[in-house]
Amino acid sequence: MGSNLTWHDASLQVDHYRKRNGHHSGVIWFTGLSGSGKSSVANRVNEKLYEKHLQSYLLDGDNVRHGLNQDLGFAAQDREENIRRIGEVAKLFTDSGTIVLTAFISPYQEDRDRVRNLLPEGDFIEVFVDCPLEECEKRDPKGLYEKARSGEIKGFTGIDAPYEAPIDPELVLHTHERDIETCANQVIDYLEERGWV
Ligand SMILES: Nc1ncnc2c1ncn2[C@@H]1O[C@H](COP(=O)(O)OS(=O)(=O)O)[C@@H](OP(=O)(O)O)[C@H]1O
Numbered sequence: 001m002g003s004n005l006t007w008h009d010a011s012l013q014v015d016h017y018r019k020r021n022g023h024h025s026g027v028i029w030f031t032g033l034s035g036s037g038k039s040s041v042a043n044r045v046n047e048k049l050y051e052k053h054l055q056s057y058l059l060d061g062d063n064v065r066h067g068l069n070q071d072l073g074f075a076a077q078d079r080e081e082n083i084r085r086i087g088e089v090a091k092l093f094t095d096s097g098t099i100v101l102t103a104f105i106s107p108y109q110e111d112r113d114r115v116r117n118l119l120p121e122g123d124f125i126e127v128f129v130d131c132p133l134e135e136c137e138k139r140d141p142k143g144l145y146e147k148a149r150s151g152e153i154k155g156f157t158g159i160d161a162p163y164e165a166p167i168d169p170e171l172v173l174h175t176h177e178r179d180i181e182t183c184a185n186q187v188i189d190y191l192e193e194r195g196w197v
């Protein structure tokens with residue numbers, strides 16, 4: 001970091017925004033295999049928060065890998081940098097009083113823990129979107145598993161790149177057993193239980 005940088009203390013801090021919005025802010029971090037249902041469930045939760053007039057925002061591949069992180073690929077180091085930047089962005093959203101939902105594979109426990117540790121204790125909810133690989137492969141919404149199996153895509157998560165399941169997530173969603181609506185309600189119930197909303 002340049003030595004001539006100084007921090008400016010803003011007069012408005014996170015507590016002001018939370019008070020105005022009337023609810024807590026923090027990160028709901030969805031992690032899971034491609035096709036497990038991260039985007040579908042996160043999007044539904046976001047809609048439900050919006051319907052309740054709460055301040056929320058969804059970060060996912062469309063608005064991140066096509067923009068901020070368009071220079072990154074899928075090698076382990078790139079994924080690490082992807083998650084690091086998303087974590088920093090999510091922290092800024094949290095500081096602005098927003099409930100931010102993220103939907104990224106984020107395959108490494110260490111990278112997810114680094115984001116958790118960026119935030120004050122309790123402001124990070126890790127949601128494991130737990131769906132067996134066979135089911136994700138059957139869904140194959142983008143046809144990517146087929147390409148990975150044929151060798152057209154190399155280093156695909158779950159096929160020839162690792163996915164480290166969360167060790168101690170706040171929530172586990174079984175998307176192969178419950179529908180999107182039920183999974184989204186499970187998240188909303190948890191937010192209510194925690195007093196976020
Ligand atoms: N090699 C490889 N491995 C995994 N996924 C791949 C790969 N190449 C492209 N894709 C597509 O990119 C989406 C995953 O991007 P993420 O930013 O979530 O990945 S990561 O968190 O950095 O691991 C993922 O989207 P989702 O299906 O929404 O998870 C894929 O569509």
Ligand SMILES: Nc1ncnc2c1ncn2[C@@H]1O[C@H](COP(=O)(O)OP(=O)(O)O)[C@@H](O)[C@H]1O
Nearest residue numbers: 033034035036037038039040141175178179180
């Ligand atoms: N309970 C469920 N939760 C989430 N997605 C589900 C569920 N049941 C079926 N699906 C389907 O599985 C696919 C998941 O795709 P997506 O949400 O893009 O996953 P990801 O973001 O993890 O790659 C969608 O086509 C979705 O309709």
